[in-house]
Amino acid sequence: MIAAQRPTIGVFDSGVGGLTVLRALLNRIPGANYLYFGDTARLPYGSKSAATVAHYAVGAVRYLQDQGAELLVIACNTATALALDEIKAAASVEVIGVVEPGAEAAAAASHKKKVVVIGTEATISSHAYQRALEVRKIAVREKACPLFVPLVEEGWVEHPVTEQVARIYLSEAFAGDAGDFNADVLVLGCTHYPLIKPLLRRVAPEHVAIVDSAESTAQEVARLLEDPSSSKNRELVAASMIKFFATDSAEKFRKMGSRFLGLPVEDVVHVDLKE
Amino acid sequence: MIAAQRPTIGVFDSGVGGLTVLRALLNRIPGANYLYFGDTARLPYGSKSAATVAHYAVGAVRYLQDQGAELLVIACNTATALALDEIKAAASVEVIGVVEPGAEAAAAASHKKKVVVIGTEATISSHAYQRALEVRKIAVREKACPLFVPLVEEGWVEHPVTEQVARIYLSEAFAGDAGDFNADVLVLGCTHYPLIKPLLRRVAPEHVAIVDSAESTAQEVARLLEDPSSSKNRELVAASMIKFFATDSAEKFRKMGSRFLGLPVEDVVHVDLKE
Numbered sequence: 001m002i003a004a005q006r007p008t009i010g011v012f013d014s015g016v017g018g019l020t021v022l023r024a025l026l027n028r029i030p031g032a033n034y035l036y037f038g039d040t041a042r043l044p045y046g047s048k049s050a051a052t053v054a055h056y057a058v059g060a061v062r063y064l065q066d067q068g069a070e071l072l073v074i075a076c077n078t079a080t081a082l083a084l085d086e087i088k089a090a091a092s093v094e095v096i097g098v099v100e101p102g103a104e105a106a107a108a109a110s111h112k113k114k115v116v117v118i119g120t121e122a123t124i125s126s127h128a129y130q131r132a133l134e135v136r137k138i139a140v141r142e143k144a145c146p147l148f149v150p151l152v153e154e155g156w157v158e159h160p161v162t163e164q165v166a167r168i169y170l171s172e173a174f175a176g177d178a179g180d181f182n183a184d185v186l187v188l189g190c191t192h193y194p195l196i197k198p199l200l201r202r203v204a205p206e207h208v209a210i211v212d213s214a215e216s217t218a219q220e221v222a223r224l225l226e227d228p229s230s231s232k233n234r235e236l237v238a239a240s241m242i243k244f245f246a247t248d249s250a251e252k253f254r255k256m257g258s259r260f261l262g263l264p265v266e267d268v269v270h271v272d273l274k275e
Numbered sequence: 276m277i278a279a280q281r282p283t284i285g286v287f288d289s290g291v292g293g294l295t296v297l298r299a300l301l302n303r304i305p306g307a308n309y310l311y312f313g314d315t316a317r318l319p320y321g322s323k324s325a326a327t328v329a330h331y332a333v334g335a336v337r338y339l340q341d342q343g344a345e346l347l348v349i350a351c352n353t354a355t356a357l358a359l360d361e362i363k364a365a366a367s368v369e370v371i372g373v374v375e376p377g378a379e380a381a382a383a384a385s386h387k388k389k390v391v392v393i394g395t396e397a398t399i400s401s402h403a404y405q406r407a408l409e410v411r412k413i414a415v416r417e418k419a420c421p422l423f424v425p426l427v428e429e430g431w432v433e434h435p436v437t438e439q440v441a442r443i444y445l446s447e448a449f450a451g452d453a454g455d456f457n458a459d460v461l462v463l464g465c466t467h468y469p470l471i472k473p474l475l476r477r478v479a480p481e482h483v484a485i486v487d488s489a490e491s492t493a494q495e496v497a498r499l500l501e502d503p504s505s506s507k508n509r510e511l512v513a514a515s516m517i518k519f520f521a522t523d524s525a526e527k528f529r530k531m532g533s534r535f536l537g538l539p540v541e542d543v544v545h546v547d548l549k550e
Contacts, residue, residue, distance in 0.1 A: 041327045042317055047428075049524040052316045147436075150425040153322075161422075161439055168436070249324035 006241075007225060008033040010069025012060050015043040016253065017149070017191035018075030019260035021098065024218035025073070026240060026263075029225060033241040035067050037271075038257075041247035044149060045078040046120030046190075053122070054083035058090045059273050063245070065093060073221060074098065077119050077189050077213065081128035094224070101220040102187050102213030103132035109209045110185040114139045116173045116208075119189030121146050129189055141181045143173035145190075152192045153256070158199060166196070166203040174205060187211045195260065244268040281516075282500060283308040285344025287335050290318040291528065292424075292466035293350030294535035296373065299493035300348070301515060301538075304500060308516040312339050312546075313532075315523035319424060320353040321395030321465075328397070329358035333365045334548050338520070340368060348496060349373065352394050352464050352488065356403035369499070376495040377462050377488030378407035384484045385460040389414045391448045391483075394464030396421050404464055416456045418448035420465075427467045428531070433474060441471070441478040449480060462486045470535065519543040 009032050011022050022036055037060050039045075045053045057079040061072050072095045074080045074087060080097030088095045106115045115138050117129040124144040133140045148169075151162045174181055186208050188194060194212050201210060246253035250268040257265035284307050286297050297311055312335050314320075320328045332354040336347050347370045349355045349362060355372030363370045381390045390413050392404040399419040408415045423444075426437045449456055461483050463469060469487050476485060521528035525543040532540035 041323060043322075044319075047318075047523075047527075048316060049527065052523055146429055147422075147425055150422055154421055161436060161443070164436055164439070248327055252322075252324065 006031060006033050008035060008068050008070050009221065010061065010064035010067070010072045011036045011075045012039075012057065012064060012072065012079070013037070013076040013191060014039050014045040014056075014079065016040070016257045016260045019257055019265075020191045020194040021073060021075035021214040021217055022242075023261050023263075024214045025221060028218045028222040030240055032225075035064055035069050035243050035245070037061075037064050037245045038253055039247050039273075040249075040253055044120070045076065045082075046122045046146070046149065048078075048122065050082040050126070053079055054086040057083045057087050061087050061091055061095070063271065063273065065091060067243075067245075069093065071221070071224075072096070073217065075191055075214070075217070077123045077191060081119075081123045081126040096217065096221055096224070098191070098213040098217045099128045099132055099189075101216035102189065102211060103129055103136065105213075105216035105219075106185045106187045106211045107133060107136040107138050109211055110138060110183070112182060112184045113137060114141075114181065114183040115185045115187060116140075116181065116183045117142045117187040117189045118145045118148075118169065118173065118193070120144065120149065123189050129187060141173055141183065143169060145169045148190065148196065149192045152195050155259070157195050162196060163199055163203060166200060170200070170203055174208075183208065185209050185211055187213065189213060242267070245271045247271055247273055281306060281308050283310060283343050283345050284348060284496065285309075285336065285339030285342070285346065286311045286348045286350045287314075287332065287339060287354070288312070288351040288466060289314050289320040289331075289354065291315070291532045291535045294532055294540075295466045295469040296348060296350035296489040296492055297517075298536050298538075299489045300496060303493045303497040305515055307500075310339055310342050310344050310518050310520070312336075312520045313522070313528055314548075315521045315528055317522060319395070320351065320357075321397045321421070321424065323353075323397065325357040325401070328354055329361040332358045332362050336362050336366055336370070338546065338548065340366060342518075342520075344368065346496070346499070347371070348492060350466055350489070350492070352398045352466060356394075356398045356401040371492065371496055371499070373466070373488040373492045374403045374407055374464075376491035377464065377486060378404055378411065380488075380491035380494075381460045381462045381486045382408060382411035382413050384486055385413060385458070387457060387459045388412060389416075389456065389458040390460045390462060391415075391456065391458045392417045392462040392464045393420045393423075393444065393448065393468070395419065395424065398464050404462060416448060416458065418444060420444045423465065423471065424467045427470050430534070432470050437471060438474055438478060441475060445475070445478055449483075458483065460484050460486055462488065464488060517542070520546045522546055522548055
């Protein structure tokens with residue numbers, strides 16, 4: 001089952017957002033094989049309850065395992081925040097979520113030990129980043145930014161409306177009714193947000209470093225594969241195989257996906273998961 | 276099974292938006308019993324394919340029938356636009372969607388025989404309103420406004436950002452790259468939009484009449500119930516019974532729902548539909 005040289009990495013997200021994680025993985029680990037699963041028929045997870053998200057995510061990662069995934073990346077902040085334990089319990093291979101790597105990178109980058117985390121309503125309400133940062137002795141302010149995903153999906157990544165929305169959200173996060181919060185790191189706790197990173201860079205206070213969970217997660221996966229003690233350690237060769245699975249229309253996935261991946265998205269298979 | 280005096284009306288939507296239709300129904304037909312089904316675990320339908328929407332909608336209306344609905348209102352523009360025929364084929368009671376009543380009201384209101392329709396991406400791409408208006412000899416321009424739903428759900432119903440977004444969308448609809456389109460009616464082809472009707476009233480050209488599909492649909496249901504030739508005709512008594520069913524968290528439905536209904540939402544039952 002296990003390929004001699006190339007690990008097969010399963011990447012899971014509710015939609016196309018996780019393609020920013022796949023893009024980071026391709027940069028770091030170009031020689032792996034990738035299976036990407038977008039649960040597009042049931043997205044967005046951001047406004048759903050923990051039980052619903054766990055139920056959907058477990059079905060999807062089982063599917064990826066059946067397709068040969070030897071390592072699972074939960075490239076979805078909401079699914080990681082709400083359901084990582086359930087996913088790990090259901091999986092028989094190693095599972096990496098986006099929250100721990102993001103929190104670790106943020107903790108390392110913050111001199112003031114104060115971090116702002118932005119994400120969907122569900123990720124923020126779960127306080128998963130807060131817990132992960134507090135065990136690292138970091139003070140946290142969390143801010144839900146529910147309009148960023150639809151703005152990115154509208155394609156308004158460099159648009160005055162998006163900039164105005166970002167000013168409102170970030171000023172509430174860094175100042176706001178609860179008083180000033182003198183953080184020096186901003187964590188992008190949603191895989192859609194890397195697409196508006198340049199805009200957020202302009203709008204965020206200048207001294208603030210931006211930590212992108214997608215990038216941190218790819219680093220963590222690379223570290224794991226390079227670890228000589230890990231069974232996943234392989235001599236990697238270039239040129240990946242990538243397969244895409246989507247629960248909604250393959251055509252829609254192809255169109256929207258290439259914007260997130262920064263590469264043409266081909267070979268999309270429609271999958272109908274029974275609940 | 277059929278109550279002697281009160282008809283039981285099943286109202287279906289992907290989420291809470293259809294509560295604006297229920298509100299209009301309660302105003303017109305206060306004496307009926309209502310069963311409202313919000314498929315909140317699988318919303319939004321607006322970005323999904325026709326096959327997925329039909330599959331979900333049929334499951335939901337079957338559930339409403341099992342609960343005793345004697346008349347079904349598809350209070351969801353996307354489900355009506357993409358799946359009304361499938362729903363009618365699967366249902367054993369009368370089914371009313373929101374598109375035909377909205378188109379009928381728009382045709383009656385337009386002196387210039389030119390109408391602009393706004394809605395979600397899926398509703399607009401289906402061209403359901405365009406077809407319904409063209410058979411009535413009305414010229415149509417359709418415009419998808421995917422940011423309105425998240426803006427309404429963020430609670431920004433009277434917010435400068437929403438106004439700016441509305442100016443962009445409506446100026447593209449009434450003028451835009453395709454040239455001026457001198458319509459005198461604007462159809463709100465999404466059940467979330469009644470919440471921003473005052474804002475749209477300010478932003479739309481002054482001479483333009485706004486037709487709200489929710490209101491038109493309630494009128495159509497009332498007409499059907501009052502029709503002496505209809506088996507649904509009943510002597511209605513005041514004080515409705517209303518029950519709510521949601522596929523995602525009942526608590527979340529309760530909170531968001533009261534904003535759309537304009538009344539406290541109580542008695543929400545969580546339902547887990549097998550696919």
